[in-house]
Amino acid sequence: MPAMVQDDSQHRLIQANAQHQYTVTPADLPLSCPMPGMLLWNSHPKVYLPIEGTGWAKCGYCGAEYTLEPEEPGIAPETGSKEEAIVREAAAVRDATVVREESATG
Numbered sequence: 001m002p003a004m005v006q007d008d009s010q011h012r013l014i015q016a017n018a019q020h021q022y023t024v025t026p027a028d029l030p031l032s033c034p035m036p037g038m039l040l041w042n043s044h045p046k047v048y049l050p051i052e053g054t055g056w057a058k059c060g061y062c063g064a065e066y067t068l069e070p071e072e073p074g075i076a077p078e079t080g081s082k083e084e085a086i087v088r089e090a091a092a093v094r095d096a097t098v099v100r101e102e103s104a105t106g
Contacts, residue, residue, distance in 0.1 A: 021065045024051070031066060033059040050089060057089065 024031055031051045034043045044061035051057040055068040 020063060021067070023067050023069055025069050026071050031057060031068075033062065033064055033066070054088060 022035070024035075028035065029052065031049045032046050033049055034040060034046065044059075047059065047061060049057035049059060049066060051066055051068050055070075057066045058064070059066075
């Protein structure tokens, strides 16, 4: 029978949601919270966060903030204030909700 306990002996997992700010790279995309490599036993459901367009995202569950490092030094991702990023993220969530509601009723 397979073991029911995660074997961490070969991997160094970090505590999920232990920090409030994370810096990620393009190699971490698509971005999810919690990220791969985090312990999941006491975390929230995995959600994918849109960070590519703004370079910043915030998890609606735990409040963790993610900043995307540019691919090359000196080249910043598309910029905008955090407030603008929050408005765009809220609009994306609203649009996704509307699509789900329309497909459920149609």
